[in-house]
Amino acid sequence: MKIAIIHGQNHKGSSYHIGRLVVDQIPGEHEIKEFFLPRDLNHFCVGCYRCIENDADCPWYEQKNAIISAMEAADLLVFTTPTYCMAPSAALKSLLDLTFTMWMSHRPRGSMFRKKAVVVSASAGSSTAGATKGVAQNLFYWGVPEIYRYGARVQAKNWDSVKPKIKDKITKDTAKLARKLGKNKPPRVGIKTRFIFRMMVGMQKANWSASPIEKEYWQNQGWLGKVRPWKQA
DSSP states (O other): OEEEEEESSSSOOHHHHHHHHHHHTSSSOOEEEEEETTTSOOOOOOOOOHHHHOGGGSTTHHHHHHHHHHHHHOSEEEEEEEOBTTBOOHHHHHHHHHTGGGSTTSOOOGGGGGOEEEEEEEESSSOSHHHHHHHHHHHHHHTOOEEEEEEEEOOSSSGGGSOHHHHHHHHHHHHHHHHHHHSSOOOOOOHHHHHHHHHHHHHHHTTOSSOHHHHHHHHHHTTTTTOOGGGOO
């Protein structure tokens, strides 16, 4: 299995370790590529709108494309982020902002409709729901059909300080999740994704997109006809 791990932090804290626990417990051998933010993408979207016409015109294209290419090649996407103010880290949010053209409303990548993903977050004590939900929502609009979320309140300022009892529970939880992710079964695109995709087909046909470039993209993919990305090899 090819796995791309995007860490929404440079340091190897609790979120990092929990994400690695998930990956390391998936049965079999895997090809893993890891990215750390902001080390590997240290820019914010400036709203220049250039990517609407051409992704390569983004001022930060080189850094961004290295991550996107790894995600497109992967079977499984893993995102880790600390919970900061009940939300994902600014560095991870920046990546999501810089990839908004991958949403179904713009130029989605066909490969995303055939992937699994998991979003992991740790907090000292607050809810992790805001962090994992925000990232998972973006993945849904990329077209990813099978998305898992896992959050843990570690009650400590770093991984080394986490109590053994809490670590044991996290290990058991992540082992269960790893078994699900390791199943050799292709993800199934759900009704909601199919419905939204059909809406986007209608939008493109009606020329309601942000740019004629987007309609041309959809035409070239064959999606304005009967071709669907989740059925493509």
